[in-house]
Amino acid sequence: xxxxxxxxxxxxxxxxxxxxxxxxxxxxxxxxxxxxxxxxxxxxxxxxxxxxxxxxxxxxxxxxxxxxxxxxxxxxxxxxxxxxxxxxxxxxxxxxxxxxxxxxxxxxxxxxxxxxxxxxxxxxxxxxxxxxxxxxxxxxxxxxxxxxxxxxxxxxxxxxxxxxxxxxxxxxxxxxxxxxxxxxxxxxx
Numbered sequence: 001x002x003x004x005x006x007x008x009x010x011x012x013x014x015x016x017x018x019x020x021x022x023x024x025x026x027x028x029x030x031x032x033x034x035x036x037x038x039x040x041x042x043x044x045x046x047x048x049x050x051x052x053x054x055x056x057x058x059x060x061x062x063x064x065x066x067x068x069x070x071x072x073x074x075x076x077x078x079x080x081x082x083x084x085x086x087x088x089x090x091x092x093x094x095x096x097x098x099x100x101x102x103x104x105x106x107x108x109x110x111x112x113x114x115x116x117x118x119x120x121x122x123x124x125x126x127x128x129x130x131x132x133x134x135x136x137x138x139x140x141x142x143x144x145x146x147x148x149x150x151x152x153x154x155x156x157x158x159x160x161x162x163x164x165x166x167x168x169x170x171x172x173x174x175x176x177x178x179x180x181x182x183x184x185x186x187x188x189x
Contacts, residue, residue: 024066
């Protein structure tokens with residue numbers, strides 16, 4: 001498998017690729033993450049594509065770039081990263097005792113020497129059920145600082161794992177990258 005460029009500064013994505021034995025380098029993207037789209041699968045695919053192509057433009061031909069974006073969606077509302085502790089508290093209250101979906105969009109692209117753009121894009125959805133949360137549990141979790149850089153204000157792989165009652169789908173997708181789907185896409189590149 002060829003070395004790839006990960007167009008993301010996410011430490012979780014780096015850890016997942018490293019654990020899976022996929023060799024990569026990191027080049028973060030400055031792509032605009034605002035969108036008018038509302039369908040979660042479309043949003044993550046659009047944002048992953050922007051990140052991927054932003055980095056790809058800076059690379060020599062023949063370079064394979066991987067972009068990804070993860071969001072949490074519940075009741076037709078997308079929950080991104082919290083703006084502050086109050087926003088994190090509100091998100092966690094909404095998620096408590098309820099199911100929601102986590103979507104990760106992935107775009108893998110390469111610009112060939114003859115100028116052709118080769119691109120594969122997809123989204124993976126995982127359903128997550130959070131157990132009931134007391135106000136004290138929410139406050140204690142926010143005090144860890146863990147929810148502040150995560151979509152939906154929680155990380156399944158951290159302290160919050162004790163509140164995850166059930167998942168249906170790819171666990172790694174909730175962490176931030178559907179490893180198996182990425183591996184399958186890359187091995188045939």
